[in-house]
Amino acid sequence: MSLSRILVVDDNSSSVEIMSMFFELEGYEVETAGNGQEGVEKVQKFQPGLVFMDLQMPVKDGYEAAREIRTLPLGEQPFLIALSGWEIEKVKDDILEAGFDRILNKPAAPEQLREILNEF
Amino acid sequence: MAKESSATFAAKIDPNLEERLQAKLANTGITVDQWLATQVENFLATGTQESEPYLRAVVDATPECIKVIDTDGTIVQINAAGLIMVESESIPEVCGTSVYRFIAPEFHEAFRQYHEKICRGEKAVLEFDMIGKNGACRHTEAQGVPFAGPDGKLRNLSLIRDVTSRKEAEEVQRRTTETLAELIKQSPLGIYVVDSDFRVSLVSRGALPAFRNVHPLIGRDFEEIMHTLWPESFASEAVSIFRHTLKTGEPYVSPGLTEKRKDISSIESYEWQVIRVTLADGRYGAVCYYFDVTRLQAAKLALQESEERFRMLAENMNQLAWTCEQLGEVNWYNQRWHDYTGMSFAELKEWGWKKLHHPDHIDRVEERICQCRERGEIWEDTFPLRGKDGKYRWFLSRAQPIRDEQGHIVRWFGTNTDVTELRETQQLLRDADRRKDEFLATLAHELRNPLAPIRTGLEVMKMAKDNPETLEKVRNTMERQTGQLISLVDDLLNVSRITRGKLELRKSRILLAEIIESAVEATRSCIDEKEHELSIVMPGEAIHLNADPNRMVQIVSNLLNNAAKYTPNGGDITLKAERHDGEVLISVEDNGIGIPPPMLDQIFEMFAQIDRPQEKGYSGLGIGLALVKSLVEKHDGTIEVHSDGSNRGSVFRVRLPVHPEEKSVEATDPNLDRIAVSAKKRKVLVVDDNEEAATMLAIEVELLGNEVRIASDGKEAIHIAAEQQPDVILMDLGMPNMNGFEAARHIRNQPWGKAVRLVALTGWGQEDDRRKTEEAGFDYHLVKPADSAALRSLLNK
Numbered sequence: 001m002s003l004s005r006i007l008v009v010d011d012n013s014s015s016v017e018i019m020s021m022f023f024e025l026e027g028y029e030v031e032t033a034g035n036g037q038e039g040v041e042k043v044q045k046f047q048p049g050l051v052f053m054d055l056q057m058p059v060k061d062g063y064e065a066a067r068e069i070r071t072l073p074l075g076e077q078p079f080l081i082a083l084s085g086w087e088i089e090k091v092k093d094d095i096l097e098a099g100f101d102r103i104l105n106k107p108a109a110p111e112q113l114r115e116i117l118n119e120f
Numbered sequence: 121m122a123k124e125s126s127a128t129f130a131a132k133i134d135p136n137l138e139e140r141l142q143a144k145l146a147n148t149g150i151t152v153d154q155w156l157a158t159q160v161e162n163f164l165a166t167g168t169q170e171s172e173p174y175l176r177a178v179v180d181a182t183p184e185c186i187k188v189i190d191t192d193g194t195i196v197q198i199n200a201a202g203l204i205m206v207e208s209e210s211i212p213e214v215c216g217t218s219v220y221r222f223i224a225p226e227f228h229e230a231f232r233q234y235h236e237k238i239c240r241g242e243k244a245v246l247e248f249d250m251i252g253k254n255g256a257c258r259h260t261e262a263q264g265v266p267f268a269g270p271d272g273k274l275r276n277l278s279l280i281r282d283v284t285s286r287k288e289a290e291e292v293q294r295r296t297t298e299t300l301a302e303l304i305k306q307s308p309l310g311i312y313v314v315d316s317d318f319r320v321s322l323v324s325r326g327a328l329p330a331f332r333n334v335h336p337l338i339g340r341d342f343e344e345i346m347h348t349l350w351p352e353s354f355a356s357e358a359v360s361i362f363r364h365t366l367k368t369g370e371p372y373v374s375p376g377l378t379e380k381r382k383d384i385s386s387i388e389s390y391e392w393q394v395i396r397v398t399l400a401d402g403r404y405g406a407v408c409y410y411f412d413v414t415r416l417q418a419a420k421l422a423l424q425e426s427e428e429r430f431r432m433l434a435e436n437m438n439q440l441a442w443t444c445e446q447l448g449e450v451n452w453y454n455q456r457w458h459d460y461t462g463m464s465f466a467e468l469k470e471w472g473w474k475k476l477h478h479p480d481h482i483d484r485v486e487e488r489i490c491q492c493r494e495r496g497e498i499w500e501d502t503f504p505l506r507g508k509d510g511k512y513r514w515f516l517s518r519a520q521p522i523r524d525e526q527g528h529i530v531r532w533f534g535t536n537t538d539v540t541e542l543r544e545t546q547q548l549l550r551d552a553d554r555r556k557d558e559f560l561a562t563l564a565h566e567l568r569n570p571l572a573p574i575r576t577g578l579e580v581m582k583m584a585k586d587n588p589e590t591l592e593k594v595r596n597t598m599e600r601q602t603g604q605l606i607s608l609v610d611d612l613l614n615v616s617r618i619t620r621g622k623l624e625l626r627k628s629r630i631l632l633a634e635i636i637e638s639a640v641e642a643t644r645s646c647i648d649e650k651e652h653e654l655s656i657v658m659p660g661e662a663i664h665l666n667a668d669p670n671r672m673v674q675i676v677s678n679l680l681n682n683a684a685k686y687t688p689n690g691g692d693i694t695l696k697a698e699r700h701d702g703e704v705l706i707s708v709e710d711n712g713i714g715i716p717p718p719m720l721d722q723i724f725e726m727f728a729q730i731d732r733p734q735e736k737g738y739s740g741l742g743i744g745l746a747l748v749k750s751l752v753e754k755h756d757g758t759i760e761v762h763s764d765g766s767n768r769g770s771v772f773r774v775r776l777p778v779h780p781e782e783k784s785v786e787a788t789d790p791n792l793d794r795i796a797v798s799a800k801k802r803k804v805l806v807v808d809d810n811e812e813a814a815t816m817l818a819i820e821v822e823l824l825g826n827e828v829r830i831a832s833d834g835k836e837a838i839h840i841a842a843e844q845q846p847d848v849i850l851m852d853l854g855m856p857n858m859n860g861f862e863a864a865r866h867i868r869n870q871p872w873g874k875a876v877r878l879v880a881l882t883g884w885g886q887e888d889d890r891r892k893t894e895e896a897g898f899d900y901h902l903v904k905p906a907d908s909a910a911l912r913s914l915l916n917k
Contacts, residue, residue: 013649014597018573018580021590025583034689058688058713083572085565107572110579 003049003120005029009039009065010054010083019052022110026117036060040068043078050120052081052104055095063098070099079120083108185260185280191239191273193218193232205260205282207252224249224257238264238276250280259284297400310392310410314342314362316403330412333383347382354379362394366406371395374410378417389417440515440536442473447493447519447532448486457536462508476506496521496529502539513540559741566608566741570601577601600645607642607677608741614674615726615743618750625668625754626890629779632663632697632704634913639676640695646684647693652710654680657696663704664779670903670910671751678744679708679772685740686770687712703757704778709771715763723761724749752776802915803844804828807837807851807863808881813904817850817911824912834858838866841873848877848915850902853889861896868897879914 006028008019013034020030031046033039037060039053051069055062066080082100084091095103104112141152148155179186185202189195198206198214206222208214223231227248234246243265250258264278304311304324312331313322319339323331331337334345342362346355354377361372371393378389392410399405434441434454441454449470461468461476474482481503492499499519504512519534577598584590617623640656647654665672676695683693687710694709715723726746752759752774763770804826808814811832818828829844831837833855841849849867853860860880867873879900880893890901900914 012569012573014573014601015569015576017597018576018594021580021584021594022576025580085568085572087561087564090561106568107575110576113576 002029002047005031005046005048005050007031007033007039007042007046007048007051007078008053009033009036009042009051009057009062011035011057012054015054022113023117026114028117036062036065036068039065040072043069043074044072047074048078050081050116051078052083053100054083055091056085063094066098066100081116185278185282187219187276187278187280188269189219189235189276189278190269191275193220193235195219196269196275202280205250205252205258205280207254207256213253222250222252224251234262234264235276238266238278239274241266241274247283250282257284258282259287293400301400310390310408310412312408313397313399314366314406314408315399315401316366316405318342318363318366320345321399321405327410330388330410349381349383350379351382355382362406362408365394365396366404369396369404376413387414388412389414437535438537440538442534444519444532444534445530447499447521447534448489450534460507461505478504478506478512492519499532499534505536513538514543515539562741563612567605570604570608574598574601574605600649603642603645607681610674611678611741611743611747614747614751618747619726623750623754625671627666627668629664629781630667630669630672632665632706633658635665635667635669635672635676636695636697636706638669638673638910638913639680642673642677643680643684646681650684650687651690652684652687653690653692655692655694657694659697659699661699663697663699664781665704665755665776666779667755667776669913671754673910675748675751675774676706676708678748679774682744682772683708683710683712683770686710699778702777703775706774706776707771709769711769712767714766714768715761715770716766717763720761720763724759748772748774802826802847804915805831805837805841805844805846805849805851807831807834807849807855807860809833809852809855813852820911821850821915824915826915834860834863834866837863841867841876842870845872846876848879850879850881851898852881853893861892864893864896864898877914 004027006023008016008023008030009032010016010019011034016032016034020032023030031042031048033042035057036053039051039062040060042048043051053062053065057065060068062082066082069080070077079102080100081102081104082095082098083104083106084095085106088103088105092103102116104116141155145152145155180200182199183201185205186197186199187195187202188197195215195217198211203209203211203214206214219235220228220231227246230246231248234244237244243263245264246262248260248262250260252258259282260280261283262278262280264276266274267277269275301322304313304322307324308326309324310327310330311322311324312320312327315321318341320331320337320342321339323337328337330349331345334340334348337345343355343359346358349355350358364370365372372395373393374391376389376391378387380387389412390410391413392408394406394408396404397407435456437454437456440457440460442450442457443452444450450468450473451470453465453468457468458464463472463476466472467475474486477485485501485503488501489499491497498521500517502514502516504514506512515536516539517534517536519532521529522531522533524530577594580594581591584594614623636656636658640654680693680695683691687693692711694707696705696707696709698705698707724745726743749759755776757774757776759772759774761770761772804821806814806818806821806828807830808817809832814830814832818830822828829840829846831840834851835858837849837851838858851860851863855863858866864878864880867876867878877900878898879902880889880898881904882889882893882901893901902910902914
């Protein structure tokens with residue numbers, strides 16, 4: 001994996017598009033996926049250091065995808081950041097249990113995104 | 121002495137003498153009288169005649185004392201019984217001595233008079249105390265007759281009877297009678313005695329109050345008394361009872377009596393009995409014993425009344441009611457219980473009610489009952505009870521112990537109140553509340569999703585301000601997301617209007633093709649985003665509807681949005697419109713995730729989606745389809761859904777009546793069937809005090825190929841319009857200097873202003889404003905922010 005690679009997983013293509021632009025402008029190499037299933041595949045191929053992932057997605061949701069990613073035989077596990085439109089307090093436990101490292105409430109402020117980039 | 125006096129005398133000496141003499145003379149032919157006369161004569165005449173020893177024997181055999189006393193008081197003769205009475209054993213010891221030595225000193229004078237009277241030749245009687253030689257005192261009764269002695273002087277022949285025991289008996293009798301009378305008089309119980317002459321002879325203290333109005337009482341005729349105290353019928357009856365008992369000795373026991381008194385007109389109750397007794401005078405009397413039970417009876421009546429009141433209450437209350445002596449062991453149910461359960465008392469009594477309980481609840485219920493019974497606490501519980509229809513209903517049940525003065529529980533009174541509807545309502549409220557919470561959470565979620573790219577997009581725009589290509593891309597995306605937010609807010613407002621019954625349609629004759637065009641325009645970005653293929657199939661003829669254009673666009677765009685949303689990327693969506701006689705069928709079909717059969721029935725219900733075990737990854741407010749259905753129905757149309765199941769796609773079909781003036785064979789206008797109508801260049805005036813908004817709108821209008829000018833308030837608008845002579849004026853309403861309404865009125869009054877198309881720029885939800893704008897002369901409304909499709913359609917009219 002490389003910390004300079006970011007994977008954005010969201011079924012809302014507008015979101016994916018703009019997040020990608022943002023990260024690219026911040027100097028990262030970005031890949032995208034439209035659902036959890038694609039997300040898991042891209043993690044294997046692309047070996048990102050950070051994964052920003054929506055939770056409610058068709059085919060495979062963010063929880064399932066995170067759990068699956070955590071079982072992948074990767075050299076090093078990526079950091080998983082959940083993007084949730086729900087009130088964080090209500091979903092926090094489920095999200096962390098699924099294997100995410102951080103939770104961001106939508107719409108995430110650019111500062112929050114940058115903070116995370118700086119952290120990892 | 122006369123003969124007959126001899127026989128009398130003999131009888132006096134000894135009542136049995138005659139009998140004995142009769143026996144002795146049985147075979148002699150001599151009567152007792154004859155014999156006695158002879159003997160007495162002989163005895164008196166001779167004293168020492170041959171017959172004397174026999175007579176002596178007779179006299180000695182007599183149990184009474186016979187004495188002959190000389191004038192001076194000397195005892196001349198005495199018989200054996202006399203000797204015993206004076207406690208002597210020999211006649212010589214007594215005869216020849218003074219009689220007074222044997223008379224109690226206090227009787228000496230009386231005896232002297234008695235003696236002298238006899239010696240004067242008269243008969244006399246005297247009661248006195250005789251003292252024996254040894255001092256024994258006897259109470260005696262003496263009867264004396266005179267008879268002549270040998271010297272011719274009259275002597276006293278006294279027959280003296282010992283009446284000591286009789287006297288004592290008399291005394292005892294007297295005392296007994298007195299004691300009994302006293303006992304009766306002092307008794308606090310009601311006792312009175314009616315004697316054989318039917319007069320009241322004795323009344324107990326306890327009976328006096330009952331007779332308080334009878335004066336005098338003792339010795340008064342009982343019949344008279346009864347008629348004074350009681351009404352005729354009862355008085356007569358009582359009198360005849362007394363008479364009967366007195367006569368026959370048959371005792372009488374009353375069954376209890378409650379009567380109104382005649383003398384004091386109060387109602388009194390008695391229990392009484394009459395028996396016959398022998399009174400002191402040796403005659404019969406009737407004794408009446410009675411108890412005054414007036415208070416007892418009144419208490420009984422009061423209890424009865426209270427019991428009746430209780431029954432009345434318990435039978436008329438809305439609840440099921442029952443009573444127990446021991447909580448749980450029911451001894452009475454009200455009629456409602458039987459009506460509800462359809463069971464008899466025999467089936468339900470004691471613990472019989474347990475069979476009506478639901479098996480899931482009975483153990484808990486019974487345990488609580490036993491607990492409350494032991495502790496004497498109010499019992500309260502809520503549980504289902506089976507009715508006669510076999511269905512369970514919920515009852516709030518309560519039982520309260522009723523205690524006596526000492527605090528002991530005498531019984532329990534319990535009720536069961538049907539709370540089924542209350543519980544259902546509560547459940548509905550809870551459900552509604554839960555749905556509301558879920559709705560708000562979902563709403564936040566739905567708003568956040570499009571906001572996320574907008575927020576990030578703004579940042580990207582800042583970062584990429586030198587890169588026009590990126591800027592354009594970001595702007596487009598943000599526009600799409602903004603559109604989504606707007607349609608979400610529109611839906612919300614419409615739902616709010618529908619639920620408040622405030623939704624008004626502004627129907628006009630509109631072209632179906634225009635509706636379809638606007639709807640497709642509005643949803644194009646959603647469809648494109650997911651790379652769906654949209655096919656549109658339109659009929660070859662122009663179809664007009666009598667409908668509200670904005671709502672119609674909403675119907676179709678909602679269905680299209682839905683299809684795009686629930687179809688995985690790259691799906692096929694078909695929008696088709698067909699005409700069937702008087703109606704048009706608009707269908708939207710997709711090959712998406714479909715709808716599971718159980719959901720088909722409720723898919724049009726408000727918030728149906730909330731309760732749906734969510735299709736993986738799809739979320740939504742659950743108002744879109746409910747809104748579509750309401751809008752379709754408002755247009756007298758119908759909507760139906762069909763799906764072969766999960767992942768088999770779905771199809772929504774809307775049927776609407778075509779405009780009534782529409783002829784099914786109207787000549788086809790080929791132009792009308794095409795979606796994009798070529799625009800004619802128009803002169804447009806945009807009026808808005810918000811400079812930015814005005815500029816944005818002006819640019820859009822210009823880009824559509826029109827000539828535009830801008831005014832910033834009503835006054836300026838009038839000025840510019842007079843010069844420009846526009847075809848269309850797009851005017852905000854709230855503006856300084858002169859507002860939109862005033863400006864519109866003014867323009868309509870100008871010769872050039874009659875034909876101008878006046879369009880108001882309004883906010884949603886202001887039905888009142890719409891009426892006002894119409895009055896002011898506006899032709900149309902455009903909702904802010906103006907939708908380009910709607911704008912285009914307006915400009916092309």
